[in-house]
Amino acid sequence: MLERILFDCTTLFFHKGPPVGISRVIESYFSIWRASSFVENVVFLQEESAFYFIGSDFSLKEKVSFKENDILVNMGCAWDYVGxxxxxxxxxxxxxxxxxxxxxxxxxxxxxxxxxxxxxxNYTRWFVDMLSVCDGVLTISKSTERDLRNLCASAGIDMPRSEVIRYGDGLILSVEDICQRSPPFALSVGTLEYRKNQILLVNVWRKLIQSGLEGLPELILAGKDGWMNQNIVRIISTDKTLNGKIKVVENSSDDLLGALYSSCEFTLYPSLYEGWGLPISESLCFGKICLASDTSSMIEVAPGFVVHLDPFDIDAWTQQISRLILDREYRARLQSKVEQYVPALWDKSAQLVIEKIKAIAH
Known part of the structure; x- marks a missing residue:
């Protein structure tokens, strides 16, 4: 009997607003697999404890009748669904x-x-139970796979069979003409939360403003309001030293995000820890220099194409940003390197995912 791959789209199905983070990843794969002959898309309805097929237009179809050799793949926030x-x-x-x-x-x-x-x-309870029921796991970086292996070893849990995949790069946009925004600005994309470490950038901009640096661009933080964000929006709106130099753009669509990437001077990603780090590769896809943290998976995304810095070293970030603004030759060298970057396509990533799924299942 032929096997079916059932792609669980529950997280995207119930997501409200423009897809971000995990929902955006699922949407990228769904856009490729929605008309596939070898992947069927399903959602889990918690109130019925059952799965249903969904159409390419996200309409709910018939209840799934599982068959022998079926492979169910969940890429979303499964910990949100009790049972x-x-x-x-x-x-x-x-x-x-x-x-x-x-x-x-x-x-x-x-x-x-x-x-x-x-x-x-909630996550830790779900995760330990998930490891007991899964036949294998996919991880989005070698860093995540290594952390998972260390976690299993320390907890005395058998490490499941694992395969590493790589996300695609770039945004799937519905428009080609991207407007130019003025005045010049630097861009940092990510949910406003403690882990994303935007507070470092706020403090860097404060230092650069106080130093009187000429040519300092605005800083745009593009991301929804998250937890433990250190009141960053209030700080930005009330700190007179910042003098309107920092702005927040919440709930941006992929098209708006594409416009921001296209128009910015360079990008910044000072996150403390990541499973991958999509904004790094997205920046490179738009031909933009990226300064990013030197921790976890972020050094895997594009080795040799990114300037990596300690996310706790405010002086290092201040110096690098100053150099980008003042040293034209240095910036030109970095820009030349960025223009050599070859993006990883989402359709190739989707093909890789299928190969890894079959490798685990067999």
Missing amino acids: LNDVIRKLKQSNGLKFIQLVHDVIPFKYPYYIQSEACD
Whole structure:
């Protein structure tokens, strides 16, 4: 009997507003697999403890009748859906279902203080149970796979079979003409939260303003309001020293985000820890110089094409940003390197995912 790959789109199906983070990743794959003959898209309805097929237009179809050799793949926030692991466990027992989970990161275990306690507790309970029910995992970086292996070893849990995938680069845009924005600005993309470390950039801009640096661009922080964000929006709006030099753009669509990437001077990504780091490769796809942290998976995204810095070293970031603004030759060398970057396409990433899924399932 031929196997079916069932792609769980539940996180995207119930997402409200422009897709960001994990939802945006699922949307990228869904846009490729929506008309596929070898992947069928499904959602989990928690109130019914059942899966349903969805159409290419996201309309709800008939209930899924699982067959032998079916492979269910979840790339979303499965920890948000109570009882999902139990449903999968029963399907494995009754239908021989194979289940593969994409692990984005293990932040709640490695850095629990980056996340609100309730969310952290929900995730850790789900995660340990998920490891007992899955047939294997995909990870989005070698860093995440290494962290997962260390976690399993320290907790005395058997490490499931694992395969590393690579996300595609860039945004899937619906418009070609991207407007130019004025005045000049630097861009940092990411949810406004403690882990993303935008407060470092706020402090850097404050130092540069106080130094009287000529040619300092505005700083745009593009991201929704998140948890533990250190009141960053209030700081920006009330700190007179910043003098309107920092702006926040919330809930930006992919088209608006594309416009910001296209028009910015350079990008900044000082995150403390990532499972991958999509804004780094997105920046390069738009031909923009990127300064990013030197931790976790971020050094894997584009080796040799990014300037990496310690996310706790405010002086290093201040000096590098000053140099980008003042040293034209230095900036030209970096720009020349960026223009050699070859993006990883989402359709090739989707093909790789299928190959890795089959490798685990067999």
